[in-house]
Amino acid sequence: MPIHLASRRRxxxxxxxxxxxxxxIDTTSKAMKPWVRLSPFYPHGGIPVxxxxxxxxxxVEGIWQALKVFDNADVDPAKLQVTTMRGLKRTVPRYGPVRGHRTGLDGARLLDYATARRLIYLPSYRWVLDxxxxxLLERLGQLTDRAEVVLLDYTTNGDITDLTKPLSHAALIRQYIKASQNDRRSESSPAG
Incomplete structure (x- = not known):
């Protein structure tokens, strides 16, 4: 059965x-247990930066926010250790325009938004999924065997190249589950 995406605001x-x-199933930081663990704000700990x-x-959100560089603020290593899912966001009104994401806490290079998505956000969230x-991913896969599933997120943008909207982690979950199901189907089909 298909997995759909929808706004949590609906x-x-x-x-x-x-x-x-x-x-x-709500996958945001406002979700109930156990599904809240799918939120990038959830403090799993031990996530490689x-x-x-x-x-x-x-x-994951702690990594994303910690490495963000603004006109009036550099990286913020304290964001890496936030365990409350609150106080993570670093905003333009407070720090000025975003200049990019630093390649590590001490890195010399700033990555543009698209590159930072590919080299910081995606690998970090993938590590959590893996x-x-x-x-939870196994449970979601089993649910899709029996019924349609709707994953709620604040955004439904699953296109990493669409920089006009934040990337939906629910879309990444959907892609991950579909890829896992396809892998299982390939393994179980007879060799041709």
Whole structure:
């Protein structure tokens, strides 16, 4: 069965009308346990920080925010250790325009937004999918065998090249599950 994406801002009634009988799962930092563990804000701990040997973070969002550089502020290593899912965001109104993401806490290079998505955000979130939430991904895969599933996120942008909207981690979850299901199908099909 398919996995759909929808905005968490939608009403339960509108989701039920569009996806009758579907299992609706919130994947945001506002989700209930255990699904909140799929949020990039969730403090899994031990997440390797790209471009930093032997440095780990509590959350993917902590990595993203820690390495962000503004006109009036450089990296913020304290964001790597936030465990409350609060106080992670670093914003333009407070620090000025974003200049890029630094290649590590002490890196000399600044990455543009698209490159930072590919080299910082995606590997960090993929590490969480591979190492911290395999049980939840397995459950989601089993749910899709029986019913349609709707993953809620604040954005539904699954195109990493679309820089006009934040990237949806729910879209990354959907891609990961589809790829895993395709891999299982290939392994179980007879060699031709």
């Amino acid at each position: 009403t339960v009634a509108s989701l039920a009308a569009e996806f009758p009988g579907a299992q609706i 790209p471009f930093c040997d032997d440095v780990t973070a509590q959350s 190492n911290r939430v395999t049980d």
